[in-house]
Amino acid sequence: MEHILIILIVTIAISTVINVFLKKFDIPTVIGYIATGLITMQLFSFGEHSQETLAHLAEFGIVFLMFTIGLEFSMGHMKSMKKEVFVYGALQVMLSGVLFTFLANSLFGLETKSAIVIGFALALSSTAIVIKVLTEKNETHSGYGRIAVGILIFQDLAVIPMLLMISIFTSENSSISELLLDTLISAIVVFFILFIVGKYFIERFFDWVISSKSEEIFLVAVILVVITASVVAELFGFSYTLGAFIAGMTIAETKFRYRIEADLVPFRDILLGIFFVTIGMQIELGIVVEYGFVILGLLFLIMLIKALIIFGILQFFIQKRTAIKSAMTLMQVGEFALVIFALAFSNGLISSDVNQIMIMTVVLSMVLTPFVLNNIKLLSDNFFTEPTQLRERAIVSTGYQNHIIICGYGPLGQSVVKKFKEKNLLYLILEHDIKVVDKAIEGGEKSIFFANAAQKGVLEHFSIKKSLAIIVAIENEHQLRLICENIDSFDADINSVVKVKNSSEEEIIRNLNVKHIINSRDTISEILVKSVLECKI
Numbered sequence: 001m002e003h004i005l006i007i008l009i010v011t012i013a014i015s016t017v018i019n020v021f022l023k024k025f026d027i028p029t030v031i032g033y034i035a036t037g038l039i040t041m042q043l044f045s046f047g048e049h050s051q052e053t054l055a056h057l058a059e060f061g062i063v064f065l066m067f068t069i070g071l072e073f074s075m076g077h078m079k080s081m082k083k084e085v086f087v088y089g090a091l092q093v094m095l096s097g098v099l100f101t102f103l104a105n106s107l108f109g110l111e112t113k114s115a116i117v118i119g120f121a122l123a124l125s126s127t128a129i130v131i132k133v134l135t136e137k138n139e140t141h142s143g144y145g146r147i148a149v150g151i152l153i154f155q156d157l158a159v160i161p162m163l164l165m166i167s168i169f170t171s172e173n174s175s176i177s178e179l180l181l182d183t184l185i186s187a188i189v190v191f192f193i194l195f196i197v198g199k200y201f202i203e204r205f206f207d208w209v210i211s212s213k214s215e216e217i218f219l220v221a222v223i224l225v226v227i228t229a230s231v232v233a234e235l236f237g238f239s240y241t242l243g244a245f246i247a248g249m250t251i252a253e254t255k256f257r258y259r260i261e262a263d264l265v266p267f268r269d270i271l272l273g274i275f276f277v278t279i280g281m282q283i284e285l286g287i288v289v290e291y292g293f294v295i296l297g298l299l300f301l302i303m304l305i306k307a308l309i310i311f312g313i314l315q316f317f318i319q320k321r322t323a324i325k326s327a328m329t330l331m332q333v334g335e336f337a338l339v340i341f342a343l344a345f346s347n348g349l350i351s352s353d354v355n356q357i358m359i360m361t362v363v364l365s366m367v368l369t370p371f372v373l374n375n376i377k378l379l380s381d382n383f384f385t386e387p388t389q390l391r392e393r394a395i396v397s398t399g400y401q402n403h404i405i406i407c408g409y410g411p412l413g414q415s416v417v418k419k420f421k422e423k424n425l426l427y428l429i430l431e432h433d434i435k436v437v438d439k440a441i442e443g444g445e446k447s448i449f450f451a452n453a454a455q456k457g458v459l460e461h462f463s464i465k466k467s468l469a470i471i472v473a474i475e476n477e478h479q480l481r482l483i484c485e486n487i488d489s490f491d492a493d494i495n496s497v498v499k500v501k502n503s504s505e506e507e508i509i510r511n512l513n514v515k516h517i518i519n520s521r522d523t524i525s526e527i528l529v530k531s532v533l534e535c536k537i
Contacts, residue, residue: 011040011277028136028370030129033273034363037280062128062275062335064268066156066241067226070248071261081150083317088147089154091313092330096123096306103305110354113169117344118358120162122302126334126366127152128272133373134329144325144376147314151330156245159336160187160238163343170347186236194229194243198250206256215263222260223267225251279335283363287356298361303368307331321384325376332365332372401466403428407453407483408474409436412499416471417445428462454482456489469495481508488512 019032101119104110110118130148131140139145164183202225209221226244233243251257288295307327314323338359345355372379404420406413409431420427429445431437432452440448451458453472464470464487472483480498487496497516500506506519 007040007044010043011036014039015273015277028133028374029273030132030276030370031367033276034280034283034367037277038283039280040277041281041283042285062272063230063240063244064226064264064271066127067229067244067248068261068264068268070245070250071252071257081146081153084147084150085154088313088317089151089158092151092310093120093123093155093158095313096309099305099309100302110350114344114350114354117162117166117169117340117349118354120158120165121337121340121344121358122306122333124155124159124334124337124340125152125306125330126332126369127156128275128335129332129366129369130329130373132269132272133370137373143318143322144329147318147322147326148329151310151326153245155334156241156336159340160242162340166340166343166347166349169349183237186238190233190236190238190243191246193232194246195250198229198247199253202250203254203256206254210256218259219263219267222264275335279338279363279366282338282359284356284360287360291353291357291360295357295360295364298357299364299368302333302361303331303365306333321380324383325380328372328376328379332369333362334366337362400426400428400463402426403463403467405430405453405459405462405464405467405470407470407472409440409448410473410475412473413471416473430458430462454479454486456486459486459490464490464494465492467494469497472496472498475501477505477508480505484509484512484514487514 015032015036018035019029022029022032097116097120099119100122101115104115104118105112108115130152134140134145134148140149160183164180205225206218206221209218212218225247229243229247230240231243233246234240251260310327310330311320311323314326317323318326341350341355341358341362344350345352350358404425404427406416406427406429409417409429413429413431417427417429427447429440429448430451430453431440431448432450432454434450437448437450449462451462453459459470470487472480472487474480474483480500484496484498487494494513494515496514497518498509498514499518499520500509501520503519506517509517
């Protein structure tokens with residue numbers, strides 16, 4: 001027991017010192033955790049049982065990450081992202097998997113079954129690192145961030161048939177048809193339990209829990225739901241993370257979504273830290289020295305091929321600059337590949353040397369990822385320069401005061417601007433879609449700025465405290481909440497007017513310091529009733 005406590009104290013101390021030092025150079029904590037795992041492994045000897053226990057604990061970091069991702073993606077959101085998930089994601093996994101399988105079989109002489117397992121494992125990217133860094137940079141809902149998240153969701157779903165594939169390759173008793181039928185039946189049961197049942201009982205459960213008026217009990221109840229959903233999925237042969245993701249999607253439909261997300265973030269990040277420590281523990285310096293050039297060559301080849309495939313797919317659907325940013329975001333190999341390699345090795349599909357070489361290659365690709373993501377704008381400029389002809393003027397404020405800030409330049413924003421022009425009122429428009437900004441400037445609009453009002457610094461930059469009012473006229477529910485939270489955080493008497501589509505959106509921002517909430521559905525109803533009552537026949 002004392003030995004374990006010493007290891008724990010030393011690991012936390014190393015992690016703290018390294019991350020404080022790295023943060024001074026704006027290097028992500030992910031790198032610090034991986035370095036901590038590597039150093040700890042050299043200082044102490046871990047038994048196989050200790051490593052396995054730590055790995056199981058670390059896996060729940062990914063579980064809670066997938067749960068919070070699920071909170072961002074309700075069924076309605078998933079429908080709106082069907083192209084990103086089921087078109088871009090499916091094309092990326094299939095093309096990458098087939099090409100890597102061919103290369104593993106033809107260039108490296110691996111037998112077909114081994115080549116297929118390795119090929120499709122390399123098609124996966126790192127959900128843990130990519131989502132964490134995108135969240136820290138507030139880029140999850142950006143153009144390339146949305147595409148990256150969509151592809152990652154499909155990749156996580158694709159893990160299921162990949163694990164099933166290993167079972168098929170190593171099964172001696174069951175036929176392929178039986179395995180596929182069992183998997184289909186299990187999938188239907190899991191979906192029914194977690195989504196259909198959860199949809200009708202989860203909100204009532206949290207209503208009952210919240211009646212206790214205890215933050216502690218509420219958090220425990222959330223953890224209970226996440227772990228239960230994960231275990232249910234695992235019992236039916238699926239991954240823990242799939243169960244957590246479905247549970248998150250279920251809760252995303254309820255009014256507790258934002259509160260749960262805020263409460264879970266610190267808990268999730270601690271467990272994710274443990275996960276990255278275990279990644280560092282898997283680095284064997286002896287293997288790195290012996291096969292160093294092979295590992296570096298594979299690292300360069302895999303990341304290059306993967307980036308080219310993703311860019312090649314996306315360039316036909318979106319702007320080339322967004323496509324290259326998405327490709328660089330996902331060109332690493334992810335944590336689920338490590339799970340697949342471990343299972344394949346234990347079933348005799350790959351040798352020990354191949355397993356270790358692939359682990360080292362995957363870990364190094366994950367280590368490089370935060371540096372790529374933190375410099376993605378600079379890197380993408382080397383391929384496709386961001387257009388600046390119209391945009392240079394649109395990113396600088398001219399020191400407004402006694403003005404009206406309009407967030408969003410959709411149909412409603414344009415209508416409001418038209419009225420303000422008629423009344424000669426001083427206004428400025430904040431719009432984060434650069435296409436809309438460029439089009440508006442081309443059309444002669446001089447008071448539109450390329451900026452994201454969901455970032456507090458942007459509102460400070462445009463003198464929100466000196467404004468007469470701020471109008472929020474956007475359609476994205478997530479951005480709406482973030483903007484209102486930013487307005488509330490100024491702790492000032494700001495005249496804020498927010499348009500919502502329905503009562504659900506109104507409920508989301510009701511607890512914030514918003515002066516006027518305009519529910520478009522109720523407003524239209526009142527106008528219709530008034531028109532009917534005043535109608536003279």
